[in-house]
Amino acid sequence: MEVARYWRTTRQRYQLVGEVCPNCSGKIFPPRDVCPTCEKEAKTPFAFSGVGEVYSYSTVYQAAAGYEKATPYTVAMIRLAEGPLVSAQLTDIDDKDVAIGMPVEMVTRVLREDGDRGMLVYGYKFRPVMV
Amino acid sequence: MRDVSIVGLGQTPVGEHWDTSLRELGFRALESALKDAKAERVEALYVGNMLSGHLTGQEHIAALIADFAGLRGIEAIKIEAACASGAAALRVGYAMVAGGLADLVAVVGVEKMTDQAPETVTAAMSMGVDADYEAMQGLTHMGVGAMLMRRYMHEHGFKREDFANFAITAHANAAGNPNAMYRSPISARLFNEAKPIADPISMFDSAPAADGAACVILAPTEIAREFSDKPVRIRASAVATDTVAADDRRDPLYLEAAAISAQKAFAAAGLGPDDIDLLETHDAFTILSALSLEACGFAPRGGGVRLAQNGEIGLRGRIPITTMGGLKARGNPVGAAGLYQIVEVAQQMRGDAGVNQVANARLGMAQNIGGTGGTVVTTILERL
Known part of the structure; x- marks a missing residue:
């Protein structure tokens, strides 16, 4: 990953910062500056709670370059408590124990390695909510 | 708008073409479609392709295929819309003929994937x-x-x-x-x-990643039978x-x-x-x-x-x-x-x-x- 690209998406990846629409109050992730619901300008930052539940998931056995070391790993679409769906890996859980509807929370982990000398890319993953 | 028909068809077998380059694949489909349409030249060529830059290190492939096919000088442009690149190129060719900007147009879809390792193709x-x-x-x-x-x-x-x-x-x-x-x-x-x-x-x-190319020749329906007995x-x-x-x-x-x-x-x-x-x-x-x-x-x-x-x-x-x-x-x-x-x-x-x-x-x-x-x-x- 390129250094500039890393830094310009840091708030999203580290803190799950999206936007809130001043017109319809819809919560938006990732940030896109135009509300997908009412199509009005929406540039107000909004930090998501990081809590949600599994909408769907898949264990990936054939990874793209940069992700081979972690294979197999489980990816999911998470329905955030504030509304939007977000895609991310699941962590701290056995692949066999994942289920649709399972409550999860955001944590920060290494997403990918760009070779032996390249950057470690950090970002959000989700784990089961600790009771 | 003019009515448009397909007057020539061409395709290569789909598979692992280790002995055939990207430009050759595109050319072979184009060549057989031109032959099917009993035509030697087209006015324009639109090439649907998603990954030539990433998998072959080659962009600018519409001009490349036109050149390789001996069609130097014609209009030729690549169209990319991920996996929908092929039909997106057809859409552009269709619009050119329907809008009266060209009478005979070739549309090629081409991809070369099997030279690369699986993780590269997955990426x-x-x-x-x-x-x-x-x-x-x-x-x-x-x-x-x-x-x-x-x-x-x-x-x-x-x-x-x-x-x-x-x-x-x-x-x-x-x-x-x-x-x-x-x-x-x-x-x-x-x-x-x-x-x-x-x-x-x-x-x-x-579906398996593969190499292959397909081509259609387009013409206004009113002159389609000059090229094909069975225009579509x-x-x-x-x-x-x-x-x-x-x-x-x-x-x-x-x-x-x-x-x-x-x-x-x-x-x-x-x-x-x-x-x-x-x-x-x-x-x-x-x-x-x-x-x-x-x-x-x-x-x-x-x-x-x-x-x-x-x-x-x-x-x-x-x-x-x-x-x-x-x-x-x-x-x-x-x-x-x-x-x-x-x-x-x-x-x-x-x-x-x-x-x-x-x-x-x-x-x-x-x-x-x-x-x-x-x-x-x-x-x-x-x-x-």
């Missing part, structure tokens, strides 16, 4: 999903397809085995297509026992878009771009699903055939899989799909896939589909899906 295919918010998280094109399939199974109460007939039908039809990559039939047992590559997707739910009319052509990231959609299981482009095509042609004799679905994954059938109105929500289970998608079924093997068994040279679909529907309209001929086929439709539904091209062809 390349995943460029059709959102790079910053899907691929960066480790999602692959197939991983997104797998999550759609799992959610579909959850909402509609299906098991993985219920999708078997999509793959069985594709393989059965590929057996009769000399250009197909996998010409061997498969059984339900083989499908059920296959190991997952992105659970619940197995190798039999997923483009009755409708429509493109629509949706969010590139599947998780940004209101309902990820509803392919809105598929629905919009199908509705636009039906409206332009004055037709509906009941008029269509066969449909080439974009079966990169079995789930996409189900979602496409539903979005186009051939089945209600959750009914796409039921059509397959009831055997209604076979060559003699209510709505035959993947009639020459589909992406699954003909093979998926990704940027060419949409053009293969068009060539195959045109073969059906001409009555040239051999043992795979759908009886009395007069209207055929193709739906080419880019990414996981970010771009969808719907085309309806008619026998003249």
Whole structure:
């Protein structure tokens, strides 16, 4: 990953910062500056709670370059408590124990390695909510 | 606007062409289509391709193929819309002829994938999903397809085995297509026992990366018979878009771009699903055939899989799909896939589909899906 690209998406990846629409109050992730619901300008930052539940998931056995070391790993679409769906890996859980509807929370982990000398890319993953 | 017809068809076999370069593949399809149209030159060439830059280190391939084909000087442009690049290029060629800007146009779809290692191809295919918010998280094109399939199974109460007939039908039809990559039939047992590559997707739910090129020659319908005894009319052509990231959609299981482009095509042609004799679905994954059938109105929500289970998608079924093997068994040279679909529907309209001929086929439709539904091209062809 390129250094500039890393830094310009840091708030999203580290803190799950999206936007809130001043017109319809819809919560938006990732940030896109135009509300997908009412199509009005929406540039107000909004930090998501990081809590949600599994909408769907898949264990990936054939990874793209940069992700081979972690294979197999489980990816999911998470329905955030504030509304939007977000895609991310699941962590701290056995692949066999994942289920649709399972409550999860955001944590920060290494997403990918760009070779032996390249950057470690950090970002959000989700784990089961600790009771 | 002028009425447009297809007057020449060409295709290479789909497979692992280690002895053939990207430009040669494109040229071979173009050469055989020109021969089929009894034409020597075209005024313009549009090339559908997704991955030449990433997998071959070559962009600017429309000029390259025009040069290689001895057509120096003509207009030539590459069109990219992820997996929908092939039919998107057809759309541009169609617009050129319909709008009167050219009389004879070639549209080539070409892709060269098998020179590269699997993880490189997987990364390349995943460029059709959102790079910053899907691929960066480790999602692959197939991983997104797998999550759609799992959610579909959850909402509609299906098991993985219920999708078997999509793959069985594709393989059965590929057996009769000399250009197909996998010409061997498969059984339900083989499908059920296959190991997952992105659970619940197995190798039999997923189309294989391949090399190949397909081409059509377009002309105004009023002069089409100067080139072909069996011209095939483009009755409708429509493109629509949706969010590139599947998780940004209101309902990820509803392919809105598929629905919009199908509705636009039906409206332009004055037709509906009941008029269509066969449909080439974009079966990169079995789930996409189900979602496409539903979005186009051939089945209600959750009914796409039921059509397959009831055997209604076979060559003699209510709505035959993947009639020459589909992406699954003909093979998926990704940027060419949409053009293969068009060539195959045109073969059906001409009555040239051999043992795979759908009886009395007069209207055929193709739906080419880019990414996981970010771009969808719907085309309806008619026998003249």
